[in-house]
Amino acid sequence: MGRRLFKELERSYGFDEVAIVPGQVTINPELTSTKMNVGSLEFEIPIMASAMDGAVSPGFASYMHEMGGLGVLNAEGLYTRYDDPYSVLEEIISCPQDEVTEFLQKVYSEPIKEELIGQRVREIKNSGATCAVSFTPQNTKRMSPAAVEAGADMIVVQSTVTTARHMSNSYRGLVFSELIDALKVPVMVGNCVTYEVAMELMETGIDGLLVGVGPGAACTTREVVGVGVPQVTATLQCAAAREDYFRRTGRYVSIITDGGFRTGGDVCKAMVSGADGVMLGTPFAQANEAPGRGFNWGMANPHPELPRGTRISVGTKGSLKEILYGPTSKTDGTQNFMGALKVAMGMVGAYTLRDLHKAEMVIAPSIKTEGKFFQMSR
Numbered sequence: 300m301g302r303r304l305f306k307e308l309e310r311s312y313g314f315d316e317v318a319i320v321p322g323q324v325t326i327n328p329e330l331t332s333t334k335m336n337v338g339s340l341e342f343e344i345p346i347m348a349s350a351m352d353g354a355v356s357p358g359f360a361s362y363m364h365e366m367g368g369l370g371v372l373n374a375e376g377l378y379t380r381y382d383d384p385y386s387v388l389e390e391i392i393s394c395p396q397d398e399v400t401e402f403l404q405k406v407y408s409e410p411i412k413e414e415l416i417g418q419r420v421r422e423i424k425n426s427g428a429t430c431a432v433s434f435t436p437q438n439t440k441r442m443s444p445a446a447v448e449a450g451a452d453m454i455v456v457q458s459t460v461t462t463a464r465h466m467s468n469s470y471r472g473l474v475f476s477e478l479i480d481a482l483k484v485p486v487m488v489g490n491c492v493t494y495e496v497a498m499e500l501m502e503t504g505i506d507g508l509l510v511g512v513g514p515g516a517a518c519t520t521r522e523v524v525g526v527g528v529p530q531v532t533a534t535l536q537c538a539a540a541r542e543d544y545f546r547r548t549g550r551y552v553s554i555i556t557d558g559g560f561r562t563g564g565d566v567c568k569a570m571v572s573g574a575d576g577v578m579l580g581t582p583f584a585q586a587n588e589a590p591g592r593g594f595n596w597g598m599a600n601p602h603p604e605l606p607r608g609t610r611i612s613v614g615t616k617g618s619l620k621e622i623l624y625g626p627t628s629k630t631d632g633t634q635n636f637m638g639a640l641k642v643a644m645g646m647v648g649a650y651t652l653r654d655l656h657k658a659e660m661v662i663a664p665s666i667k668t669e670g671k672f673f674q675m676s677r
Contacts, residue, residue, distance in 0.1 A: 313514075313529035314565040318663035322648035328641035332651050335576045337553045338485030338506030340429060340452060343367030344637055345570070345652060346623065347555060349580035350433035350457065351598060352376040352388070353591025353610075357422040359619075362588050364428030366623050371455050371578070372419060373598060374432040374446060379415040380407070385590070391610070392594050399610045403596065416442060417449035424450040431487075433457045436473045447482050454478075455487045457509065457598070475503035489557055492533035497540035507553040509578060510537045514559030530559045531572050531660075538573020538656070562632030563639025570640070571647075571658045582633070585616040 335345035348355045348363050350373040355363075357378065360370030377384035387406055394402045416432070423430040431453040432446050443454045456473070479486050489509020491497050497508055512527045528536075534556045545551050556569040557578035569577050584595035596610040617634060621627055625635030632639060649655040 311529045311532035312662065313531055314559065314561075314568050315667055316529075316662060316664050317531050317568055317660050318666045319567060319571050319643060319647060320659035320661055321646050322658060324648035326645050326648055326650065328638075328645040330650060331641050331644040333637065333640060333644075335553065335652065336551075337453065337487060337555075337576075340485055342369055342429075342576075344623070345574075345576035345640075346566075346636065347371055347431075347576060347578040348583045349557065349578050350374075350376075350455065351580045351584065351591075351595060352378070352384075353391075353595040354580050354584040354589055356384075356590040357419050357426075359583070359586075359588055359590060360423045360430065361426035361428045362619050363583075364426070366619060368623070369429055369431055369453075371431045371433050372423065374416050374419070374434050374442065375411055375438060376598075377406070378419050379411050379413075380409040382412075382415070388590055388592075391596070392592055394610075396610070399596075403610070404602075411438070411442070413442060413445055416445050420446050420449035420451050429453070431455055439478065440473055443478070443482060447484055451484065453485045453487060453506075454482055455489070455509070457489050475500070475505060479504045487553075487555065489555075491537060492528040494536045494540045497537040498544060501540065501544045501552045505552060507555055508537060508541075509555050509557040510534050510574070511557040511559060530556055531568060534569055534572035534574050541573070563634075563636045564632050564643075566636050567640055567643040568660070570643075570652060570655045571660050573656050575652060579636075581611070581613050582622060582636075583619070585613050585633075586619040586622055587615055587617065588619050589615075 333344050335342045344367040346368040348370040350371040352373055355370045355372050357372065360372055363370035372378060377387050381387050391403065420430050420432060430451045432451050433455040434443055435458050436456055439456050475488065485506040487507035487509060488500055488505045490511050491500060491508055492510060492512050500508055510533050511530055514530050538554050541552050541554050553575040554573060555576045555578050556574040560566055560577060560579050560582060566577050581595050583589055584591050593613060593615045594610055595613050622634050623637050625638050627634035644655055647658040649658060
């Protein structure tokens with residue numbers, strides 16, 4: 300008799316291991332709608348730029364608004380620690396790779412200037428853009444009211460792993476239901492990868508849930524602490540919680556898959572997995588308009604004791620418009636994400652993103668290599 304295992308492991312799947320099945324009916328891509336809602340806010344495209352200092356500045360948030368999406372500003376980053384964050388950005392960009400983590404720890408040890416939070420929010424609002432800012436849980440209760448007072452339209456509460464029942468030595472931690480009642484703007488929370496935690500977070504009244512632990516190109520959480528779930532499985536889990544919660548309450552919580560994207564095909568697979576939108580970091584750090592000028596680094600990179608990220612050189616691939624809408628001469632799917640999404644919607648007969656959730660997907664571990672001998676040997 301075989302020995303019983305200490306733990307039974309479930310198989311989980313990432314973007315490279317699945318494929319979307321064509322539909323029985325196809326439609327013209329121009330007939331599709333890619334609108335996304337988060338609470339009371341509506342966006343023309345279901346794409347957000349991640350709250351990473353190398354990807355989103357107040358100016359880049361304005362560009363994202365012009366393109367129909369949303370740029371989330373890291374309200375605990377360089378833009379709220381320094382009156383002139385751009386000179387610090389230049390130093391980070393020019394720092395040697397073997398010294399950069401220590402340098403990041405140094406520059407991010409500068410205290411947050413709370414008056415700069417309101418100033419950065421007003422910069423975004425004065426451009427006419429929707430403003431979303433991100434805080435870590437430990438600072439949300441104290442700092443987010445100032446952001447909302449200055450005009451922030453959405454608060455994003457973001458940490459590597461977020462739960463509704465965080466245990467700490469403090470007398471009273473962050474209570475999401477109280478935060479939502481106090482702020483009176485949509486609140487998005489992340490990051491999460493399981494059905495049970497997603498359901499508990501939705502019960503608190505949040506409007507959006509970020510899905511993903513460790514898949515980002517600049518994140519090393521999976522290597523440092525070994526924690527994470529591949530994005531397709533994580534999205535399926537959290538989307539299942541959303542559907543059950545919606546059937547029971549009639550309240551819809553948007554699922555945003557955050558991290559791990561390289562191509563338009565990845566975006567399409569996230570949507571078929573149940574996402575209402577996606578959050579991209581490194582693809583936008585590759586835009587001409589990005590503040591990192593071809594470099595990107597994670598929010599956990601400057602942690603004073605256990606850095607969980609690294610500065611990466613991602614290069615500059617084109618304008619934000621080309622990355623989102625084309626035209627492109629790239630054949631690898633790294634530009635014209637919206638064109639890819641609309642074509643995929645047409646291939647499966649999905650008029651809306653909710654229709655796209657109904658598309659079939661199969662496990663396909665050879666999807667990237669089948670018949671691609673000549674591409675792979677170049």
